């Protein structure tokens with residue numbers, strides 16, 4: 414909604430050739446409302462609007478020479494600054510073990526983020542990571558972390574009855590030290606609301622574990638509440654960095670825009686799904702672009718590059734251009750997509766493609782992939798190259814041959830068409846970031 418409102422403002426501006434101070438004022442009033450409506454902290458909004466106004470009515474625009482997109486650029490720059498400016502990485506150095514403590518409210522995604530972070534550090538940096546279960550409020554939390562730690566390829570530590578959470582954290586670090594783990598990630602308990610007890614426990618865990626990094630986990634969906642939480646943790650416990658979770662949902666953006674300014678700590682990671690792979694470094698400029706509706710093409714490209722070798726990508730692009738992208742290629746794509754993460758998530762990053770409905774249900778898990786493979790293998794080479802010839806009787810034959818139902822074949826063909834359409838669009842756009850619609 415924030416994105417749509419901002420787009421409407423800029424669209425109106427773009428109708429004018431030159432901007433007067435009044436145009437700028439009017440636009441900024443709208444931007445201000447859009448931000449407040451998105452639940453951005455009002456003090457943050459006030460400062461933001463003042464900065465944009467002083468730049469937009471200063472030397473850059475005052476002569477009335479500035480086209481509308483200059484205002485967009487200023488808003489974009491200031492949004493980027495608000496989100497922290499340059500991307501910052503989590504730095505963990507020897508001496509080992511380096512301890513990271515996750516704090517935040519219940520349900521914010523701490524346990525998930527702890528496991529994702531362990532997975533990330535292990536996978537990216539090859540470090541041995543121990544996950545420590547210091548959430549003693551809910552017995553299920555310990556089991557949740559134990560299971561996640563196995564999936565993440567991390568060690569796991571929990572302690573039996575009688576120990577307090579800070580004691581568990583201390584014992585976990587001692588265990589890591591003894592067993593040669595390089596990084597320790599401590600999961601802690603949350604409450605529904607900020608309270609004295611929660612803060613005190615978090616503080617004592619940080620102290621007992623001699624945490625190098627305290628990461629505040631904030632649910633991006635919670636808007637204004639999240640800001641109060643962030644402030645309380647920053648003041649009472651001390652926060653080195655923020656993990657913003659659930660950015661895959663339709664977060665209003667309010668928390669993202671306020672949390673950096675309110676805590677003074679950089680947003681280090683974005684949580685983008687329930688899976689272990691759903692954790693990405695946070696890029697302020699890309700997030701700003703996303704909020705402005707420019708689509709996060711850069712993130713998309715980067716993720717794609719991790720999974721697809723450049724020559725594979727080139728050959729796919731060529732095939733799309735030549736319109737010879739067939740079902741065999743589609744199967745290859747599905748295999749690659751599987752390495753990249755859920756397809757609908759990738760789609761939502763491409764401007765204008767949020768509505769590629771047929772692809773929404775396409776969860777590329779192993780079973781689905783096997784079925785797709787069976788169906789495609791039951792096709793003749795010419796059917797694979799030119800799926801347009803697959804009529805009703807061919808569909809029945811293919812279904813019978815692959816041990817699937819005609820609906821399965823239909824669905825696959827629909828998904829293939831949708832994927833082809835999508836890739837053609839991306840190719841036409843050349844992968845460059847787009848200005849908001851309606852702007853020069």
Ligand code: GDP
Pocket residue numbers: 517518519520521522523524525526603658659660661662683684685686687691
């Ligand atoms: P905790 O109480 O702070 O430890 O929160 P959990 O880690 O148990 O997460 C609460 C719920 O949010 C779980 O259902 C998670 O699967 C979900 N969750 C966590 N992070 C994300 C995320 O980045 N995206 C989505 N969609 N769900 C998430």
Ligand code: MG
Pocket residue numbers: 523524525548554600601
């Ligand atoms: Mg938890």
